[in-house]
Amino acid sequence: MEDCRLSTDLVVDILSRLPVKSLMRFKCVCKFFYDLITSDRHFMDTHYGIRKAKTDCVLLEAGLVVREYYLLYKESSEIECIYLDIPPTTRVQWVKCCQGMLCLISPRNEITYKLDHGDYLIYDIWICNPSIKKVKALPSLTVPYRLPYDAFVRNEFGFGISNDMTLKVVMLLEIYSLDDGGRIPHQMTLVYSQVGGESWSLRQINNSVTSCCDIEGANNDFYLKGRYYWRAERVYDGYGRYLIWFDMNCEVFGTIELPVVSIYSVSIMNETIALLGYSGKDDWDFSCIEILLMMEDDNNTYWNKKSNIDCVVNVDNNESWRPIGIWNLDGELLVFIDHRNDWDSDHSDPDHAHDVRGVPYFISLDLVTQERKMFSLSKQRKSITIASNSTADF
Structure with a gap:
């Protein structure tokens, strides 16, 4: 930093606008960069405040007896995964x-x-x-x-x-x-x-x-x-x-x-609370996912329907979509594809039964364009794979 012609404030402002991958490389440039990126709380808060408009993350938990955790995040339009070791x-x-x-x-x-x-x-x-x-x-x-x-x-x-x-x-x-x-x-x-x-x-x-x-x-x-x-x-x-x-x-x-509706999970959308559930005819109808947003007016709270999403359900394969959460800043819905008949009832070991269920598949669905990206956690559970026919019907 001694030979740098830029002010410290300007350097901090530039670094705070970089994506995470670039920051990881910049840690190796000098001790000042390393301490700033890894230890400076004000820099971390500034970086999060700037980058949160471009990225979003959701925590996934997998496993029955032995639990595994993954942080899925979006960098611009790309979906990536951090395996929590x-x-x-x-x-x-x-x-x-x-x-x-x-x-x-x-x-x-x-x-x-x-x-x-x-x-x-x-x-x-x-x-x-x-x-x-x-x-x-x-x-x-x-x-x-x-x-x-x-x-x-x-x-x-x-x-x-x-x-x-x-x-x-x-x-x-x-x-x-x-x-x-x-x-x-x-x-x-x-x-x-x-x-x-x-x-x-x-x-x-x-x-x-x-x-x-x-x-x-x-x-x-x-x-x-x-x-x-x-x-x-x-x-x-x-x-x-x-x-x-x-x-x-x-x-x-x-x-x-x-409200008295079918709720599967609770998430965040547009800086407010979102309820994710089903609007089918009965408790076993998973053909349509419904999103409700919480509204506040004069200290009164009410729930407004945001959208309905038709699910592509394979009844013969006992398949259904389970809404996990919203990539709230981009308005995309994250869905887990549940194949219930993949469970092998002949195996009493929960860890083995988890393996029988196969690779977890997910869909990221744009609520505006209806574009759907299908991806899966790899068998090594440390990365994701985007399906080649992500926009096709499933």
Whole structure:
């Protein structure tokens, strides 16, 4: 940088406009570039703010017993894949996404099994920036509650960033005693937040909104505009479907009521919440995917139908389209092609059964032009292959 005739601000502005692949090459130019690209938080935020208008990403999870994670992203019109090389020994059970960064969470305890009284719950957490292939381990999180009984645990997590650029992990925790049949849980909500530099703080906050039992599974949680959202369905104390949100700034919870429609997943489109479901004649009619957008007017929330997409369904092959999410900035729908009869019921080993299902195929569908690109994860699970007849009917 000593011989550079450009000002530092101008160099930073130029670098912040480069695609990720170019940044990876520029890391090798000089120490200033390397430190800027890999460690400067302001540069990372500026780069994300500029590039997010041209790129988008979605997190995919595959595998039954051994989980694998992939970050699909678009660079202009090209679809590419980053394989998250997470060692199986880490037993990562939750991966959350916020503005291109990932939060990986692994329990020290075998939480799917019985916990003995006197145990503490401990979690290992990493923050991953897949675009620069950088992973940072956080100080381990120890729940400040010692189990007074044999128990099992339910967890839900969220990951986001506040307006002052503080990273936060929110944890919804329920501990069920095995002595009373697991009916009355001890509930805790914890916020693990960045204090400065390498320091993190843990504190307990109030949450009277929901139970972990109500929160739905994959493809139903996301970060948007300072809030983390979970889709939930109340069953035991009055039926209802809603979104739970946690504000990363005020650290309070709230809810948004959902319409009575068939919902498969929740996503983001045009900086607002989108519901992806089916508008068929019955619960088993997957011939048409429907997209609803949340609208707000004078503090009132309502849902507006954005579009309907006719699916090409192979009934004989028991094939259906499963909407995963929106490439929200370009207005493209990401769909998983589900071949249900690929499951080999003669194999009791879930890992083997996953292999029998074959290569996962996806469709990226432009909601304006209706152009469809079909692609698949490779058998090595580390790249994607675009089908040669992407625009053809399937």
